[in-house]
Structures are given as structure tokens and as C-alpha cells.
Amino acid sequence: MTDAPTSVPAAAATTLVCLACDVPLEIGRVTASYLGQSFPVDLPRCPRCGFVWVSEEIASGKMLKVEQALEDK
Numbered sequence: 835m836t837d838a839p840t841s842v843p844a845a846a847a848t849t850l851v852c853l854a855c856d857v858p859l860e861i862g863r864v865t866a867s868y869l870g871q872s873f874p875v876d877l878p879r880c881p882r883c884g885f886v887w888v889s890e891e892i893a894s895g896k897m898l899k900v901e902q903a904l905e906d907k
């Protein structure tokens with residue numbers, strides 16, 4: 835069986851796929867929680883299992899900025 839279960843167009847190189855469900859993630863508004871604070875954020879999420887993909891950039895960048903912003907105010 836050499837055929838992939840799903841055809842992958844060239845554009846899929848930038849498309850994130852849920853490793854558990856093998857379905858493309860969809861950008862959606864989710865509520866992220868960090869240090870006891872909740873805030874809305876647009877992230878790629880799996881429409882099937884609800885997995886939210888959080889990049890290292892967000893985890894180490896934006897989250898940190900949120901933390902700093904909260905501490906400033």
C-alpha cells in the first residue's frame with residue numbers, strides 16, 4: 835500500500851495536521867490559560883479532538899508578554 839491515506843497538496847507544507855486524528859487543524863478562537871489567567875487567542879485547533887497547537891513562539895513569546903503585561907498592571 836503505497837498510497838497515502840490523504841492526498842497532500844504542496845500548500846499542505848504549511849498546514850498543520852493533528853497527529854492523533856490525521857485531520858488538518860483549523861484556525862479558531864480558543865481560550866488559553868496561563869498562570870491562572872484566561873484569554874482568547876486564535877490558534878490552530880483540531881476540529882475532531884479539540885487539540886490546540888501551541889507553537890514554541892507563542893509558548894515562549896506571547897505567553898511571556900501576557901505574563902509581563904499582567905504583572906505591569
Ligand SMILES: [Zn+2]
Pocket residue numbers: 852853854855856880881882883884885
Ligand atoms: Zn485531533
